Amino acid sequence: MRSRWVNKATALHLGVIAVLFALQFVLPDYHHVNLARVMVLASFAMGYNIAFGYTGLLSLGHAMFFAAGLYAAGLMALFAGVGAGGGLLLGVIAGLVVAAAVGCLALRTTGVSFMIVTLMFAQAAFLATFYFGEYTRGDEGFVIPSNLRSLFGLSLVEPTTRYFVALTLFSLCMAVSFAIARSSMGRVLAAIRENEERTRMLGYNVFLYKLVALVISGAISGAVGAAYGMLFGYVGATFASIQYSILPLLWVLMGGAATVLGPFVGTLLMFYLVDISSGFTSANMLIVGLALIGLILFFPKGILGTLRERAAPWLP
Amino acid sequence: MDFGPYLLLATLEGAVGAAVLALTALGLSLVFGVMRIVNVAHGAFFMLGAIVAWWVADTLAAGPALNFLAALVISPLAVGAVAVLAERLVLRRLNYNPESTIVATIGLLYVIEQVALMTYGPDARPVVAPLDFRVQLPWFGYSGYKLLVIGASIVVMLAVWWGLTRTRIGLMMRATQFDSETARAFAIPVDRVYGGVFAFGAMLAAIGAVLVVPIQQAHYLMGNDPLLLSFIVVIIGGLGSLRGTVLAAVIIGLSDGIISVFFSPTLAKIIATLIVAMILVIRPKGLFGTQSA
Amino acid sequence: MVESVKPNRKKQISGVSRRKALAGLGGAAAGATVSGVLPGFVRYAQAQTSAPIKIGFQVHRTGIGAAYGRWYDRTTRAAAQLINESGGINGRPIEIIAEDDGTDPKRGAEVVEKFATQHGADVAFGTLFSHVVIGSAPRAGELKIPYFVVSEGHHVASGILNRYTLQPGITDVKSQVQSMAPWVASNLGKKVTMIYPDFAFGHDHRDYFSAAMAAQGGEVIGKIAIPPTESSFFKYFPKIPRGTEVLYHVMVGPGVLTFVKEMGEFFGSKRPEIFGFIDSLEAVSINSPGLEFLEGSYFWEANPRYAQAKSSKFDAFYRAKVGVDETGASVDDPKDIATYSHMFGCWETLHTIKQGMEAAGYRGPGDRAKLIEAVEAIDNMEESQAHPQGAKIFNGKTHQVFGHQFISKVGGGKLNVVHKTSIEDGFYKDEVDYTSQPL
Structure with missing residues (x-):
């Protein structure tokens, strides 16, 4: 029974990747680039989901990890001529290091205190992008020179390359999420989320597990930050602001926390909610706000979370 | 300016910040403490309070003092009504689930901000202070109204403290906060307590906003900073501790003012932010935390 | 978007070509091959001569720039109406396709993409806040859509942007x-x-x-x-x-x-x-x-808010058309104060787009490169109905105007x-x- 579920789930996720691969040939230009962007942002949300959804760490500091990757790649490109490959690597390292450092301090706290500590660290990081304005150009940010935006000799300025890189990143993040959800570590993380004290009593090093989850989450966020900069060419302080900590939380909650595909569903939905509503009305945020309220009333655990509860218990 | 007067000025400024922050945070502390929900729209209620205050002053046009007093009455009532509506129509149906509530209140925040933008507009507009005098100290001048804000905030906080500890309603709120299941068993109408607390929390934010609007201006995006700061204050103070909330507001307000004396402005903000984060790292339950979060 | 003109969506402009390519490639091509065969921007057939020229207007309707956005919107619509009343551009009317960017650089880039690939806009125009300009400009350059900003930032002339981004309406x-x-x-x-x-x-x-x-x-x-x-x-x-x-x-x-x-x-x-x-x-x-x-x-x-004794007749004309009184407030509401020192840039930029398109004999997106060259060739701008703020000198090399x-x-x-x-x-x-x- 269980193994059939695993197969069904594996097939679904491979199927999603196959569909995303095929879509690039049929989508019109606009939706082609949108989907690339959504896949990149959804990767960020999947990284967030590992901390929040699977481990129960409600962080309001993920903009800091995203920005660590974005600025690591961007500044090294601008001042040291590092290209996209090096930039992505630097992004992962930056996200990983920052998450480890913040985690060592912030994981002394739990629950809402953790939320506030991560928020404060992220706010300090946001202000730092202004304080070091001489290099970062603060709010205005800077453009990554387009000649450096290439990977293995392929220019990321090309829509097709961009789509492939986005899809690869997305597939990797999905594989990591899927593996964690299915692994024994994933079960320990879930146990920590449900009852931290009991898990500790059972002899698990709760702090270490949480730190590893946060570091994986941070490294993914950093990678996505670097990828976003390299794919779309812009680095700026907006991406370090509180808004970019709240957005992945929102995407994950919309799609369904602790589901592998939920972050993608949530990101896609929010993107097109904003895009479509701002196409026909200037009161776009009103529409988005009402849609959020309406959706959460019908899908209190997010779309896939509620679906899993009611119809598809095999969803990872 | 010499060091002494400068420090005095920074302390005064910090105290004004603390006074407004304490009120806003007190509202959030009640909602958070009793209902255990993260109300992301709390800052939007603050903003709504300021905009209604401007609207009352503009419509009434009966002189600064009367305008202000009318706003002080009407604005919290109007904002409370909106909060009751949101509680009834949305939060109650979500069963106050913490995660769904985050999404719903983000939605609410968008709705309130967009409606404010469409009706009130994108401008920052002032309300004239009810009293117009400038205290001329030997070293610098200071707004008399700002001193009044500190006094008014203390009065409101004393009233809230009295209400919570000395009245029946306060007792019911505390009982619900302590253990909602047991409270229900003792025939306390928990649902109505929740509705009341949510509205009252929003009203406190609105009072803070009416007090602040002659100093700053009403603007449709003004709620974001008070929201973040209130959350920080509530957690630093210790969940469920009103005394802690007030003390944390004073600490954060004053440190923001005083640290700015010693460093360049942005660096001062970074340092103040990190210090506050470290307080929580060292005392994970906050200064007066009794409940685990 | 009560007052805005609804765009005719040009759907799936290039979807067809991509599907054709798919057939040709058998869908199994590696990234390199595909990227060679499938350019992101596909030039489509020239519009009929009577079809409107579409100007994508990136406007700060929400977010921190909303107070400016509202007046940028009014000025742009007034200028577009004036241009249309006096015969349009090359005999074609202009259509303003306005879309909110939330004063956000990420959304700004998306809006530019939408103009270029969804709406089939001829040019993108009208951004004020510098971070939105810098966030959007790389995408405009990649999509090769001329991007006329009205931002007063030094970003254009500093050289960090690209050949498709110009600032001909306001001094940096x-x-x-x-x-x-x-x-x-x-x-x-x-x-x-x-x-x-x-x-x-x-x-x-x-x-x-x-x-x-x-x-x-x-x-x-x-x-x-x-x-x-x-x-x-x-x-x-x-x-x-x-x-x-x-x-x-x-x-x-x-x-x-x-x-x-x-x-x-x-x-x-x-x-x-x-x-x-x-x-x-x-x-x-x-x-x-x-x-x-x-x-x-x-x-x-940049432009005196209160009408001066020495103000030109062009300024008076411009005030009347946009709906601003002698004190710089809206004629409908004296409490609604204009962003008078910035918004003239929208008016003047639209007129410069017209001048450039007419000089280039612009017919459609295929002529975008010619449009850029034509604008680069402009140098002196006389004080006139098109330039009510005053005379200006445009530097074609740095893409920046001086007034x-x-x-x-x-x-x-x-x-x-x-x-x-x-x-x-x-x-x-x-x-x-x-x-x-x-x-």
């Missing part, structure tokens, strides 16, 4: 700031303290004004950068050094009125000379309560012009030659 901040220094040094004082937001924009003011003051034998003795999250300013005023003769302020955002008010409370009647950029009070009445102490202080203006600046004194509840700079006061050495970049 470097030029504005530099042209103020001679007058400030000789009329107000030589020892200046600057208060500015800790934004890149503020740093531009700090750097360019300091350099220009030094050239005049003056000195900036205090530099106070206000952090972006600040909403009260009083505690920073003691940082103003003794011996300050001139206080130079430039603030943006909703906190500006608080800033100016608190400055008044701090100084009372014993104040240094005060010189500010009107950005501190755009969309705010200078007769707002609390601003009384600004009486006798000075402001930079006159004004200094006004607050008196009797009005802003009265006391000095008008020459265009040459704002010149500086070219930092880039965009014409050497491929189209």
Whole structure:
């Protein structure tokens, strides 16, 4: 029974990747680039989901990890001529290091205190992008020179390359999420989320597990930050602001926390909610706000979370 | 300016910040403490309070003092009504689930901000202070109204403290906060307590906003900073501790003012932010935390 | 979007070609092959000659720029109506496709993509906030859609953007700031303290004004950068050094009125000379309560908010068309103050697009490169109905225009012009030659 579920789930996720691969040939230009962007942002949300959804760490500091990757790649490109490959690597390292450092301090706290500590660290990081304005150009940010935006000799300025890189990143993040959800570590993380004290009593090093989850989450966020900069060419302080900590939380909650595909569903939905509503009305945020309220009333655990509860218990 | 007067000025400024922050945070502390929900729209209620205050002053046009007093009455009532509506129509149906509530209140925040933008507009507009005098100290001048804000905030906080500890309603709120299941068993109408607390929390934010609007201006995006700061204050103070909330507001307000004396402005903000984060790292339950979060 | 013109969606413009390519490739191509065969921007057939020219208007409807966005919108619509009434461009009407960017660089880039690939817009236009410009410009360059910004940032002329991004309607901040220094040094004082937001924009003011003051034998003795999250300013005023003769302020955002008010409370009647950029009070009445102490202080203006005795007939015409009265307020609502020193850029830029398209014989997106070259070839702009702010000189190499600046004194509840700079006061050495970049 269980193994059939695993197969069904594996097939679904491979199927999603196959569909995303095929879509690039049929989508019109606009939706082609949108989907690339959504896949990149959804990767960020999947990284967030590992901390929040699977481990129960409600962080309001993920903009800091995203920005660590974005600025690591961007500044090294601008001042040291590092290209996209090096930039992505630097992004992962930056996200990983920052998450480890913040985690060592912030994981002394739990629950809402953790939320506030991560928020404060992220706010300090946001202000730092202004304080070091001489290099970062603060709010205005800077453009990554387009000649450096290439990977293995392929220019990321090309829509097709961009789509492939986005899809690869997305597939990797999905594989990591899927593996964690299915692994024994994933079960320990879930146990920590449900009852931290009991898990500790059972002899698990709760702090270490949480730190590893946060570091994986941070490294993914950093990678996505670097990828976003390299794919779309812009680095700026907006991406370090509180808004970019709240957005992945929102995407994950919309799609369904602790589901592998939920972050993608949530990101896609929010993107097109904003895009479509701002196409026909200037009161776009009103529409988005009402849609959020309406959706959460019908899908209190997010779309896939509620679906899993009611119809598809095999969803990872 | 010499060091002494400068420090005095920074302390005064910090105290004004603390006074407004304490009120806003007190509202959030009640909602958070009793209902255990993260109300992301709390800052939007603050903003709504300021905009209604401007609207009352503009419509009434009966002189600064009367305008202000009318706003002080009407604005919290109007904002409370909106909060009751949101509680009834949305939060109650979500069963106050913490995660769904985050999404719903983000939605609410968008709705309130967009409606404010469409009706009130994108401008920052002032309300004239009810009293117009400038205290001329030997070293610098200071707004008399700002001193009044500190006094008014203390009065409101004393009233809230009295209400919570000395009245029946306060007792019911505390009982619900302590253990909602047991409270229900003792025939306390928990649902109505929740509705009341949510509205009252929003009203406190609105009072803070009416007090602040002659100093700053009403603007449709003004709620974001008070929201973040209130959350920080509530957690630093210790969940469920009103005394802690007030003390944390004073600490954060004053440190923001005083640290700015010693460093360049942005660096001062970074340092103040990190210090506050470290307080929580060292005392994970906050200064007066009794409940685990 | 009650008043806006609905675009005709040109759906799936290039979907067909991609499907064709799929058939050809059997769908199994590796990334490199595909990217060679499938360019992201597919040129489609030229529109019929009577079809409207579509101008994608990136507008700050929500977010921090909304007060500016509203007036950019009104000015743009007025200019578009005027152009259409007088025969359009090459006999074709123009259609404004407005879309909100939330004053956000990420959404800004998406909106530019939408103009280029979804709406089939001919050009993108109208952005104010610098971070939105810098976030969007790389995408405009990649999609090869001409991107006309009205931002006054130094980003275009600094050379960090690309050949498809131009600023032909408003002078950049470097030029504005530099042209103020001679007058400030000789009329107000030589020892200046600057208060500015800790934004890149503020740093531009700090750097360019300091350099220009030094050239005049003056000195900036205090530099106070206000952090972006600040909403009260009083505690920073003691940082103003003794011996300050001139206080130079430039603030943006909703906190500006608080800033100016608190400055008044701090100084009372014993104040240094005060010189500010009107950005501190755009969309705010200078007769707002609390601003009384600004009486006798000075402001930079790009375009005088209050109609002056010397104002041209073109300015009067422009005011009437946009719906602004002689005090710089909306004719419908005297409390609704215009962003008069910025929004003329929309009007003038649209006219420059018209001039460029007519010179290039523009027929459709296939002629975008010709349009860029035609605009680059423009140099002198005469004061006229198309350029009501005044004469300008456009630098085709740096894609930046240079115009006159004004200094006004607050008196009797009005802003009265006391000095008008020459265009040459704002010149500086070219930092880039965009014409050497491929189209």
